[in-house]
Amino acid sequence: MSTEGIQREADLSGLNTLRLPARAQRLARPATLDALEQLLAERPQDEPLQVIGGGSNLVIQSDLPGLTICLAIDGMAKVKEDDHHVWVAAGGGVHWDDLVAWTVEQGWQGLENLSLIPGTVGAAPFQNIGAYGVELSQVVEQVTVMEVASGKVLHFAASECDFAYRDSRFKSRDRGRYIITGLELRLNRTAACNVSYGPLQAHFGGQDPTAVTPAAVRDKVIEVRRSKLPDPAALANAGSFFKNPVVATDKAAQLRQTFPGLVAFDQAEGVKLAAGWLIEQAGWKGRRLGPVGMHSEQALVLVNHGGASSADVLALASAVRRDVWERFGVSLEQEPVLLP
Ligand SMILES: Cc1cc2nc3c(=O)[nH]c(=O)nc-3n(C[C@H](O)[C@H](O)[C@H](O)COP(=O)(O)OP(=O)(O)OC[C@H]3O[C@@H](n4cnc5c(N)ncnc54)[C@H](O)[C@@H]3O)c2cc1C
Incomplete structure (x- = not known):
């Protein structure tokens, strides 16, 4: 791909569904395998590299250095x-x-x-x-x-x-x-x-x-x-913000005793808990922290009500994680990927 096809300081706010403000130092959209190969061959080997798709599972923390590839291979x-x-x-x-x-x-x-x-x-x-x-x-x-x-x-x-x-x-x-x-x-x-x-x-x-x-x-x-689920075009979000945690059978039995309403599914590797239920019980459903909040209908979805920074998103995520841990002794893992 020729360097003319590469956008410099490209605005990424429309390329991530949480609508966090950020720029990519160089953004390329190769549409063929040959163009992708050429792009990789021509870049300095120590240049940072990121790949993004629709940006629907990302928390972009800051401007992306180096080359960002957004694949356009169709068909x-x-x-x-x-x-x-x-x-x-x-x-x-x-x-x-x-x-x-x-x-x-x-x-x-x-x-x-x-x-x-x-x-x-x-x-x-x-x-x-x-x-x-x-x-x-x-x-x-x-x-x-x-x-x-x-x-x-x-x-x-x-x-x-x-x-x-x-x-x-x-x-x-x-x-x-x-x-x-x-x-x-x-x-x-x-x-x-x-x-x-x-x-x-x-x-x-x-x-x-x-x-x-x-x-x-x-x-x-x-x-x-x-x-x-909120439509990201109307209310910025990245879908489920946490994975459903899988806990050991004895931990689940103990939780079921204390919290009879616990939403849990037996799996081969343990018991999967509904993260949305844990978050709701911890009091976060529909609650805001600054410009971000946990959605009022689906507590697992973190939403940007407008103008949020990645620091706002991460502060809320950490408050939710802390409260769920304190109430249930269960650790939540973030699903969207942090970039860079
Ligand atoms: C409203 C909403 C609902 C959602 N519902 C679901 C759901 O039901 N189930 C579910 O699993 N997910 C769900 N998601 C999450 C998301 O849609 C998926 O994870 C999706 O696959 C992300 O695709 P993307 O192209 O937007 O990837 P991005 O968010 O751009 O990237 C996600 C990760 O994939 C990597 N990546 C992207 N493209 C490539 C590539 N070509 N090669 C290598 N790595 C790559 C990126 O580097 C990044 O680490 C939802 C998200 C939203 C906003």
Whole structure:
């Protein structure tokens, strides 16, 4: 990519959904693998590098030094099929929900529960996006990346990605090593949709699961999400601000005794607690601290009512974390990524 395509001192306030003010020293939007490779080859090797997508899971603390890459690699296509499955590929710059909408329109099953999650295809494997009982890892065939150091394109099978709850090798052990340039997913032609989760179970529970279409599930997920989650275009936010903490079984038993209303789900690795419930019980639902607050309908979502700085966001996050710890002895982990 020629240096003319690179914006200097680019305003990032419209490129992060918390709408925090910041600039990128150099911002590039490569639209092809060749352009990305050239960009990496031409940059000074000691220059700081960040990758952002739609900015929907970020807390930008200050101006971003060095090069910031916002992938613009486009394209969605069916790459192969058999009697039961369809394999689709999408570029890292595609809007995640455009991919979901397109696959659901084709009648393919697999992504409908992940409808309306903001952001890009490239960021989706980073934290293994999940919603309504489904995680991306369940449908990934392979993740295509470019290695930052070499510019080499590599393909990782899902089993090589260390996918876990809101986690992957790209977020943990290989953070900063690869840029995710595309995804290949394996979807189903005929499988039953997963409607086991809360509001979907309540709506579709009585119906024959094989008769529930991906389109109907998508519609319901969109309706529920719109009713529960603030739209970042109207009220700046980065979705769930904390992960749901997983605690040991004996800790959960002790909490259940003291707090009979505890919202908790048994998992193979322990008991997952609803962070939103903990925050609400700690008195933070709808409460503000300066220009930021925890949302009045969904206590897990930290919102910027206008004019907030990253210091305001981090001060509120730390107050919430402290109060939840003091009341429940449970430690909350922040979900959005801090940059730089
Ligand atoms: C209203 C709202 C609702 C949300 N609901 C959900 C939900 O239900 N489930 C869920 O899992 N998440 C949810 N999120 C969080 C967010 O949408 C996802 O994490 C999404 O995948 C982030 O995509 P993005 O393109 O905006 O990434 P960004 O926020 O720009 O980046 C997030 C991280 O990914 C890295 N990254 C981005 N692109 C690449 C790439 N191409 N290669 C390597 N690393 C990359 C960045 O460096 C950064 O560390 C929600 C957010 C909002 C605002």
